[in-house]
Amino acid sequence: MARAILLLLTLGLFGAACIPLAAKTANLGTSRPVREYRVEAKQFSFAPNEIRVQSGAQVRLIVTSADVDHRLAITGINPERETVQGRQQTLEFLAWPPGTYAFQCKVVCGMNHEQMAGTLVIE
Numbered sequence: 396m397a398r399a400i401l402l403l404l405t406l407g408l409f410g411a412a413c414i415p416l417a418a419k420t421a422n423l424g425t426s427r428p429v430r431e432y433r434v435e436a437k438q439f440s441f442a443p444n445e446i447r448v449q450s451g452a453q454v455r456l457i458v459t460s461a462d463v464d465h466r467l468a469i470t471g472i473n474p475e476r477e478t479v480q481g482r483q484q485t486l487e488f489l490a491w492p493p494g495t496y497a498f499q500c501k502v503v504c505g506m507n508h509e510q511m512a513g514t515l516v517i518e
């Protein structure tokens with residue numbers, strides 16, 4: 396009996412833990428128009444350094460470099476997609492939840508690399 400109760404409790408907790416993940420996956424599965432933004436990276440800034448997007452939008456950032464390799468990474472947004480391909484990087488993500496997110500360059504690209512930062516605002 397105790398085993399059965401423990402099993403039910405475990406299954407219940409696992410199921411509750413899966414609900415937010417299932418909701419997030421369901422959002423990603425819908426087809427939305429992609430909003431594309433272009434960002435130019437060069438020593439030692441991003442242009443624009445503030446990007447405003449609508450919450451719920453599917454966003455594609457196309458980052459190009461005017462000089463050396465850079466890598467734009469947005470804290471809290473799809474960190475697994477922080478990759479660099481030559482001198483162009485494409486980041487695609489669902490703009491959710493609303494808030495202000497910092498982004499920065501993750502490649503040490505010169506003396507003032509630390510200044511390469513900006514803000515993504517999901518409105």
Ligand SMILES: [Cu+2]
Pocket residue numbers: 465466500501502503504505508509511
């Ligand atoms: Cu850099």
